[in-house]
Amino acid sequence: MVVRSLFRRLCAGQFARRIFVALLVITLLVAGIGLRQWTWQKTKHVRFQHDIVNGFYWGSETLAEGRKLSPDAPDSWFAFFRGYFALYDRVKREAYEGDYGLDYPPLRLLAMSIWARQVREQFPGVDDGHPEHVKPLLHANLVCELISAVALFFLVRLWMRRASGATGSPFLRRVPAERRALICGLTAASVAWLESSMILDAHGWPQWDAWIVPFYLLAALAASTKRWFWCGCLLAAGAMLKGQLLFVAPFFVLWPLWQKRWASALRLLVGFTTTAALLVSPWLLRTPAAWISVTIIGLVGSFIILRRRLPHAGAWIAGLTALTAFIAGALAGGSFAWLQIGFLYGSEHYPYLFISSCYNLPFLLDNLGWSLKWPMWSYEFGSRYVAITPQWTLRVLYLGTLALCARGAARHTRNRDPRGLIAIAAPWLVMFALLGQMQERYLVWGAVVSAVALGVSVRLSAIHFVISVASTAMIAHVMLIDKKLEATLRVINLLHNVRPYASGVVLVCVAVCLWDALAVRLPMFQSRRYRRLEPASLSLGATAEEV
Known part of the structure; x- marks a missing residue:
């Protein structure tokens, strides 16, 4: 009782609350850095070199x-x-x-x-x-993890503010509505900062999967504030670090399409194309003729667009110039080896349903005797041969599910529902659960981004921690298998035997997240005020949303 009374008095004043929050953030920051250093030291003998x-x-x-x-x-x-x-x-x-x-x-x-x-x-x-x-790479991982936590804080706070603090968590309902968005954001960011699978992946393995997380979260933040051009720019830049980001990038294109905002989707594609063209221009434009053609078309296009005073003129000029760069590269001797080697080669390099130790649907299919390119159905007509394989079946299933996630994001945006955060996290979870050729580390992205569930409901928060444990277990399993130390053989055997059961658990968790991403918001969580208003913008101000 004394501690509770002291805590209430401490939080009574606004200045005291700010000091408390600042000390809490500093403590978490120092603890996270120390945990990463400890992980690097303690994994010396099982490191995946x-x-x-x-x-x-x-x-x-x-x-x-x-x-x-x-x-x-x-x-x-x-x-x-x-x-x-x-x-x-x-x-x-x-x-x-x-x-x-x-x-x-x-x-x-x-x-x-x-x-x-x-x-x-x-x-x-x-x-x-x-x-x-190796420390420079570990420092890069640390910076990306920190930026991810900050971006996740702003993303959760933004959606919670827009929902007027509505939440399915009984604990958060006890918090005053004006502070609820801040607390939800801090909680989600803290959990993401201390995410065990990301720490093990980035500072125990180590790998560079953390590099694309801030790009995805910042792209989600840009999409939530209707900065579609910058959303496309962030997705393209992140994909140039790890191509797996392209698996979930269509989610952001489908999001505005479900809202029938064709111009927004087009601006996203323009931003993506512009950034990609800028980054690969040294390979595309290798002759003076290519540079001259791009410059001339860019200047002429700028003159026409500016003279007509089109909205978002800068984006259209950049998109026209970028498209010209790709065409000039194809016609004037540019190189596309970066595309074939950096992106296409990796998609066919491992022709297996799953790689190493994965808790997902392809693992269960493999246990049934299926293979990635096994012809489930085939037909020959003349010299043509058509076959339906598990690889393409899973891809089509994934794309359909991704479209549903985008539909959920569009619906929750209209309803001011914080479960739109789950729709943003769902693509990473569905990708790992359904697609073939996944590696054990790929669930780490879903584990980090699903920390947004801490601002939505207790049930989804529990699912986040289950996914986090599963992701950590898969990474640890592969690290231990690589060294096979005598002291770890029993743990290896245990992790090997639980794979079918863990796969079922992960699939159930993903299904629950997908349902929340798609479901219509329950009336008990709707604000009466917002039922009577037009949908408003996901912005920090009070700007009305474009309908």
């Missing part, structure tokens, strides 16, 4: 290609970028039967090349199989 070695190898190949092309200044930045821009073409030219080995998109290859350059400068005689000085 293959990804570090692979990244260092391809970064070193960039440096070697640069030295070969610029022997007069082999260690200069000019030589570095020459090697970076030439590596995709060299790998494609030297590949045997389409086996490239390299599957990095452009920005991830750039990051690994910069890291390899730094390591080579500090450790000139380092062995390719034992790279040193």
Whole structure:
């Protein structure tokens, strides 16, 4: 009673509340950083070294290609970028039967090349199989995790404010409505910051899956505030780090389409195309003729668009210029090796229903004897052969479910329902649950983003923690299998045996999240005030929504 009374007095004043919140945030920040350092130290003997070695190898190949092309200044930045821009073409030219080995998109290859350059400068005689000085990559992971937590805070607070603090959590209903959005945002961000599977993935494995999380969350925030052009820009930039972001990117295109806002969807595509063209222009525009054609069409298009005073003129000018860049690249000798190696190759590199240890539907299908390209039904007419395989069946099922998630986001936006947050998180969960060729780490994105459930309901919050445990277990299982230490054999055997049951649990959890993403909001959670008003904008101000 004394502690409760003291807590109430402390939170009574606005200044005291701010001090308390600031101290809480600092404590969580320091604790999260310490937990990551502890994870890195304690996983030394079970660390999955293959990804570090692979990244260092391809970064070193960039440096070697640069030295070969610029022997007069082999260690200069000019030589570095020459090697970076030439590596995709060299790998494609030297590949045997389409086996490239390299599957990095452009920005991830750039990051690994910069890291390899730094390591080579500090450790000139380092062995390719034992790279040193991994901390820069761990710091990059840390920064991305921190940005993700901040973005998730603003996303949850935004939706809760729009819903006037409506929530299905009985605990949060006891909090005054004006503070509820802040508390929900802080709770969700704190859980995401301390997410066990992300920490193990980024600082125990380590891998670079954390790099695309802030791009997705910031894209969701941009979409929620109707900044569709910037949403497309963020998705394109994130996809250049890890192509898996492209699996869920159609969700943002379908969202405004369900609202019959064709211009919004088009602006998103323009932003995506513009950013992609900007990042890959060194490969596309390799001749003066290509640059001249893009410049002329861009100037002429700018003149026409500005003269007609079209809305969002800057976006249309950028989109026209970007489209011209891709056409010029195709017609004027540009290279698309970055596309074939960085994106297409990875999608067919592992022709299996699942990889390593996955708790999902493809794992259960594999236990039934199915394979990724097994012809479930086939038909021949003349020289043509058509077959329906599990790979394409699961892809079609996933796309249909993704469209339903977008439908749910559009509906919850109209109803000012905080369960729109679940619709935003659902694509990552559905992707892992349904698609083939998934790796055990890919649930980590759903585990982090599903932390938005902390602002929606207790039931969905519990599901988030179940997903988090499942994601952590899969990552730990593969790490332990790689080393197979005697002390961990019993744990490995346990994790191996629970896979069918864990797969069922994960599928049930995903189904529940999907239902909440699609369901019509219950009247008991609707604000009487908002039933009589037109839908309002998901913005920090009081701007009305475009209908």
